[in-house]
Amino acid sequence: MFDTAKYGPWAVxxxxxxxxxxxxxxxxADLGINLVLLARKPEPLAAIAEDVAARGVxxxxxRQDLLDPEALANVRALTDGLDVGLFIYNAGSNTYRGEFVDSDPAGVQGVIDLNITTPLAFLRHFGSRLKQRRSGGIIVLGSGSSFVGHANIATYPAAKAFLRIFVEGLWLELKPYDVDVLELCLGLTRTPAMERLGYDFDKPGRVSSDPAAVAREGLEHLAEGPSWLAGGLDLIARQRVGFPRAEVVTGVDASYRAISGR
Incomplete structure (x- = not known):
């Protein structure tokens, strides 16, 4: 159940x-949550803004490139006066391909910044606000590629793996303040970003997910945390990484506390 009082009245x-x-x-928007939408491309941004406004919020x-050093400052100028109850980081599709040893350092750094450096800055800011508010939620979009290494995109799944483990730690830290944190991990999903990467969604034997269904799963499971594997990720993947993650992460944390005397 999505708690509109807890996660509203504004989402970023x-x-x-x-x-x-x-x-x-x-x-x-259908749940009555007001929205701040950040995106790099003006046309899709204007279209979705018109769509959600028509729903009564x-x-x-x-319009913001998240790799711009001033990105967080620009977002703060727009949101610091709002009661934000939910922050979602949905950026971070793979932006560079090629064998690592022959790669362009700038291309590799862009992948790292979009998937590690920038989200950490945003999560520090909005996580701090929600902690002080003592209520709210955070969703970070992850990737099924992060469970194993991949040739030609080695940096991307590694960065997503870092982000998933980080989010699990953040979930533990913010849980006492009634702030829910979830990594919504996507399998093959029919998004424009994946279309631009050339994925064949209709290849025999390939399972893909609908973006609306994935979004619904994320909102439905936000309160459970710290990670949810959305449709398209099979049972083998769930068994390989140890799910439900809440039990795994809580158990490991308890063991560490016992050993360290914290």
Whole structure:
């Protein structure tokens, strides 16, 4: 059950103009949550803003490249006066391909910054606000590629693996303050970003998910944390990484506390 009092009245979605981000915006608007939408491309951003506004909520938009050093400052200028109950980081599709030893350092750094450096800065800011508020939620979009290494995109799944483990730690830290944290881990999903990467969704034997269904799963399981494998990730993947993650992470944390005397 999505708690509109806890996660409202405002939600901020970084990467909210298309795919799962746009579906999250639509579903949150249908629940009466006002929205701040951040995206790099102006046309999709304007389109989704018009869509959600027509659903009866207030919407503010910011055309923003999240790799811009001033990104967080620009977002703060738009959101510091709002009662934000939910922050969603949906940016971070793979932006560079090639064998690592022959790679362009700038291309590799872009993947790291979009999937590690920038989300950490945003999560520090909004996590701190929600901690002080003592209520709210955070959703970070992850990738099924992060469970194993991949050739030609070695940096991307590694960065997503870092982010997943970080989110699990953040879940533990913010839990005492009634702030829910969830890594919503996607399998193959029919998003424009994956289409641009050339995925064949209709290849025989390939299972893909609908963005609306993935968004719905994320909102439904936000309170459970710390990680949810959305449709399209099979049972083998769930068994390989140890699910439900809440039990795994809580158990490991308890063992560490016992050993360290904390």
């Amino acid at each position: 979605i970084a990467g909210g103009s298309e795919g799962v981000g746009a579906e999250l915006a639509r579903q949150l 207030e919407v503010r938009t910011l």
